[in-house]
């Protein structure tokens with residue numbers, strides 16, 4: 001039997017997102033900013049972050065090959081859905097649900113850097129710094145969390161639990 005324990009409540013998450021949005025507004029007084037969400041985990045965070053921001057934002061999504069049904073990274077990343085537009089000359093923020101090993105983000109930052117944006121920053125709701133294998137500069141981090149597997153608020157385990165309003169630790 002698997003069990004869920006609430007780590008971050010929906011209220012805590014929304015309060016923190018307001019602060020992150022204010023920071024982003026401060027750093028980007030001029031819009032539009034491209035928010036690039038990494039499917040599928042980041043979609044709920046991106047939707048709330050975008051609405052908490054005052055700076056005009058444009059929403060884009062990319063798909064990457066993921067963990068599949070496991071809980072740890074295969075170490076391989078592949079772009080399965082690219083951007084629909086050119087972001088050359090624009091301010092860009094890559095929006096991720098969680099940074100774990102850093103493999104996904106370090107790959108994507110390298111890919112988007114080649115698209116010549118005016119600026120490129122990274123926002124993540126959750127950060128597990130203890131598990132880092134590749135260095136990544138995270139500009140906006142919602143919460144640093146311990147090395148535990150979490151689900152909810154967009155995060156899944158084998159595609160389940162994404163629509164939980166809280167972030168919960170999943171244990172078996």
Ligand code: IMP
Nearest residue numbers: 041073099100101102103104149150155
């Ligand atoms: P990284 O490439 O190891 O940094 O992994 C980032 C991706 O792994 C995230 O976008 C998530 O999809 C997934 N991931 C990492 N840790 C967790 C977790 O605790 N719960 C759910 N998904 C996770």
Ligand code: MG
Nearest residue numbers: 040041066156
């Ligand atoms: Mg995922």
